[in-house]
Amino acid sequence: MISDSKSTKFYLTAHEKNICPEVKKFLIENKNQISVIDKNKLSENGFSEHLRSESKPWLMDFQSFGHLYQNGSAAHLQQLPSVLLLLNEKEADVAAKLDLPANVTLLHMPVKKGMLKLTLQHSLKQVEKRKRSHIDEEFYRSLFLNSLQPKIVLDPESFKIIDSNNSAAKIYKLKTEELIGSSLDKLHPDEHENLHEEIKKIVAKENSYFKLNYRRNNKILELEYFVNQIKVGNKQLIYFNIHDITKKEKADQLFHEQHEMLRSTLESIDDLFFTLNKDGDFIEYYQPSDQVNLALTSDVFVGKNIYDVGFPLDVAKKYLQTIERVIEEDKSEQIDYVLEAFGSQLWYSARISPRKNALGVAEGVTVLCRDITRQKRTEETLKRARDFYLTLLSDFPSMIWKTNTSKRADYFNKTWLEFTGNDIDTELQTDWVEKLHMADVGVFLSTLLQAYSKKESFQLEHRLIHKSGEYRWVINAGRPMYNLEGKFAGFIGTCYDITERRKAEETLKLQKSAIESALEGILIVQDDGENYPVIYANKEVSNITGISEMDSIGKNFISVIGCPLKTETSRNIISALENKKSFKGEIECSNGCNKKSWRLLYVAPVKNSISSENHFVAVLSDITETKAVENTLRERNKQLQKTNEELDRFVYSTSHELRSPLMSILGLVNLLETEQNSDERDYYLNMITETISRLDKIIHDIIDYSRNSRSDIVYENIDFKGFIDRAMENHAYMEKFDKIRFDIDVKNGVSFLSDKKRIEIMFNNFISNCIRYHNFDKDDPWVRIQVKTSSVNAVITISDNGSGIHEKHIPKVYEMFYRATDRSTGSGIGLYIVKEIIEKLNGKIKIQSELNRGTTFVIELPNFSQKEPKLFMMNSVDAENF
Amino acid sequence: MILENILLIDDSDIDNLVNRKVVENAGLSKTITIEKSAESAIRYLHDIAQNDTGQIPDLIFLDIRMPEIDGFGFLELFEELPEIVHKKTKIVMLSSSVDAEDHKKAMANRFVVHYLNKPLKKESVQKLTQL
Structure with a gap:
């Protein structure tokens, strides 16, 4: 079937x-x-x-x-x-x-x-x-045959190799057919026993590995045998994996080293490293050993989605968005985010890069995540510090500016802006030229330029426009500025408003120069309670004292002002200083060469609210001249007083001298009213006439006197002979004139210049006196007038054998209205006038007289033709002034 | 009342003449003596004080302004005179001076009883008799 x-x-x-x-x-x-x-x-x-x-x-x-x-x-x-x-x-x-x-x-x-x-x-x-x-x-x-791993199968009983792959054959340098069927111990002839021992162990399951050397030609290979026992049917076989470790040893070592390096690298960096897929699932997660969040180990993350690991929603979202973008654009990106952990904020910066497979397709991302908390905190601190210092600069109560490397202003603080009234933008746009006073621009710019080129600090005073529109003086100090890298970054500077100070300085300067140029000596004295040193003396002080300013400083005040020590004045000054009181007084100083000078000193304590030290201010002036003038004035005053007294006396005397004859006349008139006898009446009338002529004479004399003292001297050639003759003619009417023998002897050889009128008055008075006071009881009353002129002078001698003047009267003969005897009928003015005239003409008069014997006057008059007109003029003026 | 003796002291001959005439006309005194200077007047008074007290004038008219010794000088010397002169003699100043100082100074002297301005008038002399 x-x-x-x-x-x-x-x-x-x-x-x-x-x-x-x-x-x-x-x-x-x-x-x-x-x-x-x-x-x-x-x-x-x-x-x-x-x-x-x-x-x-x-x-x-x-x-x-x-x-x-x-x-x-x-x-x-x-x-x-x-x-x-x-x-x-x-x-x-x-x-x-x-x-x-x-x-x-x-x-x-x-x-x-x-x-x-x-x-x-x-x-x-x-x-x-x-x-x-x-x-x-x-x-x-x-697989077995083609495996690169050498493999053999051994029958442990026969020691025969019953199967082998090509790789194994290669190791032994045999063909596969040759290897199969050959005995293992024959391949390792040197290790026969060793091999058998090992196989025994393997069969006994005591070992699964051994190592043998295989000699091939001149080369020795080191072979490792990894063993598996297998059972085929009923047969126990041994399956070997052979490793030629001759090279691998080294490779192993290299690999090991590389591995170690990678590991240590990974460990040494602070960064987290993890990979995510497209959906945000954690694939790998590496964490540095010293990471803060040790609790978050890879177990926590791997296999989980980014949404499920406790990230804040926004962070997770940000991650996913970035991942998408990174993959799409195939470009790394960085994101920063904050996590709250352990009660504090932790900052992270994650670098997200595409992660590609073998084919170059991005399947996910690698994330290198760094903890930047410290950095962020530092940044934060820095920012705060920066803000703090910016505020500090801005609020600083003085004006601050800053310029950049190109000389342009790039910062002004609040104080500055308050000064100029501008906002910062306007201020920055306004050039220096507009801020400064026109007159200061040049100096300022050249200073700035130089400072920039040399990188040097500078300081300068200039005017700066104020918000009110007026320029105010500031002191501007700038210095070069360097950035954190040490690179020149421009200039920074401050301005201080010194207008008030400058005004004060100017006032002070003015005051100082006023004091310096004062026409009185001004000194400042330190009140040390002992030496009273001079700490300031102006120029005039050295003019007065002759001590230079340098030499005055530090010296004792009393010695500087030149007050002689141990005098009452010096004691008074010291006492004033000690009692902090003021002093005013005159000091008589002698400066070496017996030259006396006078100084006026005022000292007053200085009310001082600034210094704890006390001072005096002293004003010193040279009053030597004033003093001299004062003395002169005093002298003149005395003179004037004398003159006034004289005038008083003159008025008294004159009024009396004039009134007296008038009263006599009135008396006679009274008698006439009642007198009937005509002879008596005639007698009275005669007497009246006589008295009137006497009165007239007095008036003439007064006129002469007045003429002499008021009128200017007129210089003319004097003809003495003519004068004498005229004078005698004038007096020829006088009683007993012809009883007097006149002996005139004039030697008028040179021309003689003097005042004609005055000399005429002089001769008239002499001749009138000679006649009036002659002694007619004498046998031969005579009057002798001799005149001798020279280029220098004229000597006039007038002598008589008259009654003479008693010794006691001689000093008074020139006094006004002095009459030595009751015999005289003169006015008492004659000789007074004569003396005045002679003095006026710079002449001299001498008198020699003996009672009852006669009188001789010797008069010496200068010849003005020989005088220097100038000299004379001076004399004249001097004489006038007196 | 008629005085025994009056002494006029003045250096001016005219004034002496005028004064003598006025005193005579007024019949003030029996005798009138005239001295032309203070010095001679003192000498005269001194003499009569010694030898003839009856001649001591009852009244002296004394001029102020005189050479050498003026009226005031005379008043000083008058102090030196014997008491008997002081008791008897009264002095009337007779001057042309209208100076108030002279008036004051003269009236301050204890011997001066009156001050008259020249020229001497009969009415003034008559008034004096009522003193």
């Missing part, structure tokens, strides 16, 4: 007849799915390769099976995909005692159709499985 044309031929076993028709029918219907073992065939070929590769389940009777089994082809049997074994009852008993492979399914006859079907289906499944396993086996076989 089972046909076989090549492989489809059916073989029926001896039990064929035992197979029920339904089974037969089933088998025929399913002949594509089942193979039937032909006993004969088996006997002929055993299990050929052909059979073994049969992919259908085998149906065989027990005899066929036994045949196979007894031939010891159990291993082959095992290789069959599935065996369906038909058994009768007897055979079933025998089979039960056999150790049958798992792919054998027992079918007890009679076989029911349903059972057969089930079994067949099961077998088909097994076959299918087997088929697949066969493919696998080939796959794995190919």
